[in-house]
Amino acid sequence: MTQDDKKKAAAYAALEYVEKDTIVGVGTGSTVNHFIDALATIKNNIVGAVSSSEASTEKLKGFGIEVFDLNEVSELSIYVDGADEINPYNHMIKGGGAALTREKIVSAVADKFICIVDDTKNVDILGDFPLPVEVIPMARSYVARELVKLGGDPVYREGVVTDNGNVILDVYNLKIAEPLTLENQINSIVGVVTNGLFANRAANVVLVGTDSGVNTLK
Numbered sequence: 001m002t003q004d005d006k007k008k009a010a011a012y013a014a015l016e017y018v019e020k021d022t023i024v025g026v027g028t029g030s031t032v033n034h035f036i037d038a039l040a041t042i043k044n045n046i047v048g049a050v051s052s053s054e055a056s057t058e059k060l061k062g063f064g065i066e067v068f069d070l071n072e073v074s075e076l077s078i079y080v081d082g083a084d085e086i087n088p089y090n091h092m093i094k095g096g097g098a099a100l101t102r103e104k105i106v107s108a109v110a111d112k113f114i115c116i117v118d119d120t121k122n123v124d125i126l127g128d129f130p131l132p133v134e135v136i137p138m139a140r141s142y143v144a145r146e147l148v149k150l151g152g153d154p155v156y157r158e159g160v161v162t163d164n165g166n167v168i169l170d171v172y173n174l175k176i177a178e179p180l181t182l183e184n185q186i187n188s189i190v191g192v193v194t195n196g197l198f199a200n201r202a203a204n205v206v207l208v209g210t211d212s213g214v215n216t217l218k
């Protein structure tokens with residue numbers, strides 16, 4: 001099985017968590033693209049979706065799935081998204097696709113975060129994948145200096161502007177022993193919009209695509 005086959009298997013397994021006549025929270029990325037394909041097969045059973053990025057919105061609309069503004073929606077039963085890394089406590093690094101802020105906002109509204117990954121994303125300690133941090137453009141150098149004080153090596157993701165008009169610093173060489181603490185520390189730096197640690201909002205269900213099928217972790 002290729003990595004993409006495993007992503008697809010995890011994505012289709014998430015259909016089991018989609019409740020009839022609800023609005024579904026939808027993440028961003030190549031694994032989520034498979035989930036959107038899967039959602040399209042049951043589109044007449046759902047009311048629509050709330051999306052975490054312009055890219056996912058476009059794909060959802062392409063299938064005729066109605067996309068609601070989050071401000072029109074007071075509850076979501078599930079939010080389905082991928083991750084760049086996930087640890088045994090279901091804490092994640094996200095934001096490889098630069099959609100971390102909207103992902104964190106939509107997931108905050110949902111009752112359950114269903115994380116869909118292939119088995120290369122499972123790690124014991126987060127941090128081999130560089131931690132994305134979304135930053136207000138004028139604060140970029142200041143935030144980078146503050147991230148160095150926290151032990152990281154930030155690198156400006158050149159040429160990338162987020163859907164919110166901000167920039168991304170990818171922080172290398174962090175061994176993240178305490179994800180909750182680090183998430184809060186980085187968020188308290190002035191100029192940071194969000195960081196890609198999802199520890200305060202960990203996944204409730206993790207569907208892992210493997211060579212031998214999809215494993216469910218809770």
Ligand SMILES: O=C(CO)[C@H](O)[C@H](O)COP(=O)(O)O
Pocket residue numbers: 027028029030031032081082083084093094095096097098099100103
């Ligand atoms: O956080 C994300 C986008 O901001 C994605 O969920 C993450 O990068 C995983 O992507 P993929 O499913 O393509 O491996």
